[in-house]
Every structure is written in C-alpha cells, then in structure tokens.
Amino acid sequence: MAQWDLTSEETPALWPLIAGDGMAPTGVPIGFDTLSGGTFYCDPLGWVTDESVAVTNPNIFIFGKPGRGKSALVKAIILRMIRFGYRSLILGDVKAEYEVVARALGVEPFRIGPGLQGRINPLDLGPLGLDWERQDHAEIARRTAVLTGRWLTLIRGLVGSQHVPFGPTEERVISQVLRHVSGWDVARSTITPITIPMVWHALDVPTDDLITSCRYASRQTFLDATRGLRDALGALCAGSLRGMFDAESTFQIDWRAPIRTLSLRDLHAEGNEIAVGIALMCLNSWGQGMREVVEPGDRRIVLRDEAWMQTRLSVEAVKALDASLRLSRSDGDIQIVTYHKPSDPLSAGDAGSQAAQIAKDLLHLADVRILLGQDQEVAAELRSLLGLTAVQQNLVTDWAMGWPGRALWMVGDRRFKVQLLLTEIERELTFTNAAITDPVDAAGRSSKDDG
Ligand SMILES: Nc1ncnc2c1ncn2[C@@H]1O[C@H](COP(=O)(O)OP(=O)(O)O)[C@@H](O)[C@H]1O
Ligand SMILES: [Mg+2]
The missing domain is CATH 3.40.50.300 (P-loop containing nucleotide triphosphate hydrolases)
Structure with a gap:
C-alpha cells in the first residue's frame, strides 16, 4: 500500500x-x-x-x-x-x-518452409487420437465429432481462400471423404491418421462406396462436381506450400518447454x-x-x-x-x-x-x-x-x-x-x-x- x-x-x-x-x-x-x-x-x-x-x-x-x-x-x-x-x-x-x-x-525453434525437412500435418489427430482403441462408443462418437468439426473448418477455410465455393454439398462430400479415409466408425477400435494428400487422392480416385455415399449418379458427375475442391486442396501440395503441410507431423511438442x-x-x-x-491457417488448426x-x-x-x-x-x-x-x-x-x-x-x-x-x-x-x-x-x-x-x-x-x-x-x-x-x-x-x-x-x- x-x-x-x-x-x-x-x-x-x-x-x-x-x-x-x-x-x-x-x-x-x-x-x-x-x-x-x-x-x-x-x-x-x-x-x-x-x-x-x-x-x-x-x-x-x-x-x-x-x-x-x-x-x-x-x-x-x-x-x-x-x-x-x-x-x-x-x-x-x-x-x-x-x-x-x-x-x-534454451529452446530450439522449429521451422517449416520451402525445402525444409519439418512437416506439420494440419489434420493431425493430436492428443484425441491417443488410446483410441480403449474408448467406448460414446467417447469415440464425441472425439470424432470434435475432429471432424476441426477438419471441416480448416478445409472450408482452405477451399474458401482459393475462392472456391464451399456449400452444404461440398461439406457433405468432404465429411464422407474424411470418414472414408480415416476409417472411423463407432464400432471400430481404430482411426487412421489422415493428411491433405490423402483427402485429395480420395477425391481424385473415388471409390464406388464414396460415390454412392455422396449420392452421385456416376463417377464422372462426382469428378465434375468436386473439381474445385480438388484444385483447392491440391494447392497445398504444390507451389510454395509443397512439403510443409502435406505429410504426417515431424514436430512433437515438448509441453514442458517454456x-x-x-x-x-x-x-x-x-x-x-x-x-x-494459408500456412497460418494450417498452424492455427493444428495448434487448436x-x-x-x-x-x-x-x-x-x-x-x-x-x-x-x-x-x-x-x-x-x-x-x-x-x-x-x-x-x-x-x-x-x-x-x-x-x-x-x-x-x-x-x-x-x-x-x-x-x-x-x-x-x-x-x-x-x-x-x-x-x-x-x-x-x-x-x-x-x-x-x-x-x-x-x-x-x-x-x-x-x-x-x-x-x-x-x-x-x-x-x-x-x-x-x-x-x-x-x-x-x-x-x-x-x-x-x-x-x-x-x-x-x-x-x-x-x-x-x-x-x-
Ligand atoms: N515499451 C517499449 N519501450 C521501448 N521500446 C519498445 C517498447 N515496445 C517496443 N519497443 C521497440 O520498438 C520496436 C518495434 O516494436 P515491435 O514490438 O516489433 O512492434 P510491432 O510488433 O507493433 O510492429 C522494437 O525494436 C522494440 O524494441
Ligand atoms: Mg510485430
């Protein structure tokens, strides 16, 4: 005082x-x-x-x-x-x-950038992916809701930033793709880590299952309707951003570091x-x-x-x-x-x-x-x-x-x-x-x- x-x-x-x-x-x-x-x-x-x-x-x-x-x-x-x-x-x-x-x-900074080794997977499962096999149905449903919410927000942001529209149809397609690629299901005890190239590939070479679950009459209509999505996601795997966000994360956070x-x-x-x-948006989602x-x-x-x-x-x-x-x-x-x-x-x-x-x-x-x-x-x-x-x-x-x-x-x-x-x-x-x-x-x- x-x-x-x-x-x-x-x-x-x-x-x-x-x-x-x-x-x-x-x-x-x-x-x-x-x-x-x-x-x-x-x-x-x-x-x-x-x-x-x-x-x-x-x-x-x-x-x-x-x-x-x-x-x-x-x-x-x-x-x-x-x-x-x-x-x-x-x-x-x-x-x-x-x-x-x-x-x-006393902490060494982590760098990502063109030509550098490090990768951050913006679709990282993060700590929610741990001990997946030990969870009951309710917890798996909760975790998948959180994960798909985060993934969809990011993909919508990435796609929207390339001026490609992202409406309810695109959302439905991407939700189905995420489900197919990660293989999640409340009845299954595993989840596969996914990356942007995996999502892109699923859109590029769609399985019959995916085409049906997205309610497209044929492969061609699926491919035509999802061209914008593919191009927008492809941008993350090419050009300046190549080699930054297109693989599993190589960076593990040491949570004890200041x-x-x-x-x-x-x-x-x-x-x-x-x-x-775009890189900031990816890091933002990953950090979340x-x-x-x-x-x-x-x-x-x-x-x-x-x-x-x-x-x-x-x-x-x-x-x-x-x-x-x-x-x-x-x-x-x-x-x-x-x-x-x-x-x-x-x-x-x-x-x-x-x-x-x-x-x-x-x-x-x-x-x-x-x-x-x-x-x-x-x-x-x-x-x-x-x-x-x-x-x-x-x-x-x-x-x-x-x-x-x-x-x-x-x-x-x-x-x-x-x-x-x-x-x-x-x-x-x-x-x-x-x-x-x-x-x-x-x-x-x-x-x-x-x-
Ligand atoms: N409170 C302060 N007193 C003295 N110098 C300051 C203070 N805040 C910032 N500076 C100096 O001003 C410069 C610009 O600050 P910085 O934080 O980089 O600005 P900004 O992030 O808003 O662009 C830096 O060199 C910094 O050392
Ligand atoms: Mg500043």
Whole structure:
C-alpha cells in the first residue's frame, strides 16, 4: 500500500484521495498506469474469476500500427507469465522474431518452409487420437465429432481462400471423404491418421462406396462436381506450400518447454502473402488440435501474431480463426491475437456483408483489448468498431503514438492508460527490425501507414 504524508492544508487539493480506480495488483506488472500513477498489472485469468471485473474469457486482442510495440508487449507478457506456470505456443512466427526469445529460454525453434525437412500435418489427430482403441462408443462418437468439426473448418477455410465455393454439398462430400479415409466408425477400435494428400487422392480416385455415399449418379458427375475442391486442396501440395503441410507431423511438442515456436520465416521471405496466410491457417488448426486435451494446470499462452495475414484471405479464413478462439475458451489458455487495425478482419468481405458481421463478432471474442498507437485515419473505426469515446480515440492516435508500448487497455468495460516498461534484457529480446529500418516510424512521428 502506498503512503503519503500530507498536511491538513494540502489534503483538500487531493480530496477524495482516490488515485484512479486501478485493478488489483495481481498477475504480472506491465508498467505505469499513467492516470493513477501506480503499477498496472495484467492477470487475464484472474480477471475472469474476479466478479468485479467484466471479463468472461482470458483472450487478448492487441491492435497497433506496425512498430508500435505489439510484439514487444506479447514477448513481455510471455516472459513475465512464466513464473505463473504459463508456457507459450507461437503459431506462426512470420518474421522469426520469437526465435530469439525461445533461444534465450534454451529452446530450439522449429521451422517449416520451402525445402525444409519439418512437416506439420494440419489434420493431425493430436492428443484425441491417443488410446483410441480403449474408448467406448460414446467417447469415440464425441472425439470424432470434435475432429471432424476441426477438419471441416480448416478445409472450408482452405477451399474458401482459393475462392472456391464451399456449400452444404461440398461439406457433405468432404465429411464422407474424411470418414472414408480415416476409417472411423463407432464400432471400430481404430482411426487412421489422415493428411491433405490423402483427402485429395480420395477425391481424385473415388471409390464406388464414396460415390454412392455422396449420392452421385456416376463417377464422372462426382469428378465434375468436386473439381474445385480438388484444385483447392491440391494447392497445398504444390507451389510454395509443397512439403510443409502435406505429410504426417515431424514436430512433437515438448509441453514442458517454456516456449514452442513454429517459424514461417522462409516462406514469408518468398513474399507470397497468400501462402503465408494459408500456412497460418494450417498452424492455427493444428495448434487448436494440440489443445483439445489438456492436463489440469497445463496453462498456455497461444499466440497468433499478425493474424491479419490469415483473416484477409476470405471470410472462411475469418471463421476458422473465430472457431479456434471460441473452442479453447474454457481450458484456461490465454489466446493472444495481434492485428494492425480493428477493421483488418473486415477486409475479407464487403461492408455490410455477412463477412463483415462475422469479422465484427470476432472482435468480441476477447474481453481484453489493448490499443497501441494508430494513425489519425483510424480514429473513426476505433469509435464505430470498439466504441471508443473522443477522448479515448485521441489517446490512441496521439498520446500512444508518442512512444512504443503506450496503449489504451480495455479490460471488460474499464479503460486504462498504460505505458509498458521493458527491462534491459527484454529490450534486447524485443528489438526488431522495425526500429532499425524505420526509426522515425518506430518513434511514432511518421504518418504513413504501412499496415
Ligand atoms: N515499451 C517499449 N519501450 C521501448 N521500446 C519498445 C517498447 N515496445 C517496443 N519497443 C521497440 O520498438 C520496436 C518495434 O516494436 P515491435 O514490438 O516489433 O512492434 P510491432 O510488433 O507493433 O510492429 C522494437 O525494436 C522494440 O524494441
Ligand atoms: Mg510485430
């Protein structure tokens, strides 16, 4: 408790002696609460369990113009939460900037990319595939429902991102294919691990069984009707993405490690942003699968940095992220998503469209939203999408542009004006090219928007 000595003459000036209604000092210290002058603490799970805080899930969305310190903030949270038992999973380190943090913690980062050895199977069974033969019918039915839900969301996202329609017919075909290829049946005690090429092959050389169960009159009608699906899935097995997501995973997560990072640097370096977006979607789905069964007390920070690269692909890609954020809500994981502008997820569709509505809903999947600096042009959407008042908008477009790490923290219905303080070591670990290549931008005085 802070103490001040005041004379009776001075006291009235500070009456009623309240220095802002700060949050309880639990969780990790972040920096200054500049309104109260005290230390601001971040405790997402604690906020969920605290009745007085209107936070129902521990997810965090971070917005900010490039160079404003989104990644630095995430890294500080990751490092500081370690002592509370949180370990981190970085789903798609596009610029390989989390590798530095991983190595500092004694963990070798995992890389996937063109020509590299490592593979991630986005259709991985994950921990749900363990001890399958020992489960009863009810549990097998439950597990298959979870698996097929995840697989369908991913395939819909992949197909939608190639601008191939994915309606009820396609969904039925893919559901049948998944069933045929994995061989699941409540009466059977095994399930076969599946991969994208296996799904593709089943569509390319369909069995009579599959054609009948999909209700096609002939092989030719089946092949004609599923051409778009085949081409869309084929894209994952060719071009830039070849050799990344088309085989069994070679990467096993060591859940005891303080951090696990999957780097996409080599793919990103090729400059094909659509491929990066698709890769992020695959990792997103895979990471979701890895969290479908968790040990009690196994708490994770699951990060999706630069999520705009995924969600601008298509509305189906937005839905895929939406599904992951919703699904692992109950297990205590803190999911962090970073974006440039609040309107980023809306870029997948026309204003007023179904896509825009889904994207708006996505913004409400986190009760904690941190707004680092933005350009003046973004002020209007801060109001319309996040409901900021004029004073709060100004804080984001003016004060927060003055220094990296300055942000408006929206915790449930409360607002805090916070400056993140980095330690010496953190400053080294969070140093990114943003500051080297564009020092003016990093200091927030440039008005150009490279987001
Ligand atoms: N709170 C802070 N104090 C001092 N420097 C910071 C702070 N936050 C970020 N930086 C520096 O600003 C640069 C850009 O930060 P970064 O996190 O990469 O931005 P973003 O992810 O928003 O593009 C980095 O070099 C980082 O070290
Ligand atoms: Mg960043």
